[in-house]
Amino acid sequence: MTDPGAVASERALKLKERGKRKKPKFVRQESWKYIRLKENWRRPRGLDNRVRKRIKGWPPLVSSGYRGPKATRGLHPSGYEEILVYNTEYLKDINPKTQAIRIAHTVGKRKRVKILAEARKKKMTVLNLKETREPAEKEKELAEETEEEKLEEKMETEKPKQEEKVKKRRKRTKKQ
Numbered sequence: 803m804t805d806p807g808a809v810a811s812e813r814a815l816k817l818k819e820r821g822k823r824k825k826p827k828f829v830r831q832e833s834w835k836y837i838r839l840k841e842n843w844r845r846p847r848g849l850d851n852r853v854r855k856r857i858k859g860w861p862p863l864v865s866s867g868y869r870g871p872k873a874t875r876g877l878h879p880s881g882y883e884e885i886l887v888y889n890t891e892y893l894k895d896i897n898p899k900t901q902a903i904r905i906a907h908t909v910g911k912r913k914r915v916k917i918l919a920e921a922r923k924k925k926m927t928v929l930n931l932k933e934t935r936e937p938a939e940k941e942k943e944l945a946e947e948t949e950e951e952k953l954e955e956k957m958e959t960e961k962p963k964q965e966e967k968v969k970k971r972r973k974r975t976k977k978q
Contacts, residue, residue: 814873815881825868829861878902882927889913890920902927 831846831853833839843864846854853860869875878884882902887893888909896903903926905917921928 811873811877811881814871815877815879818870818874819879821868821870826862828864831861878929880927880929882929884929887917890916893917893920893924893926896924896926898924898926902929904929 828843829841830839830844831851833841845864848854853863856863876883880902883900885892885896885901885903886906887903888906890913893903903917903921905914905928909917918928918931
């Protein structure tokens, strides 16, 4: 049977998406008029401010009426609850059905690979998967190839130099 909570959250996610389409983009008053003002929302506080007074023809004021459904607040658009992960210890308490992991940006390659391997075993959803590659095997192959190329180039450049040295020696011996 289906879980009633899951059905309700799906319905709430659809409601949130529909509400998001209708919601205006809240911009700071007259940010379109002055370059020095950024579009970041600032609450108008002036006595005669037209946005604060909600005068027709001016942008809408931010209010609680634009809020999304309570069930979807803090959820990722995919419907999962986001959990920030720093190492494999954090994966123990995660429920793969309702929660998804986001690997912290401060985590290095080595730890990231360990976290991904553990997450795959437990069939967890990873939200920031795009920048990861399989571990050092590919990197080692690339490093070996570049080293071989460098050696070949070095040998090719050294051969003509050695030949020139031999020719100079022969010339010296002939003169004497």
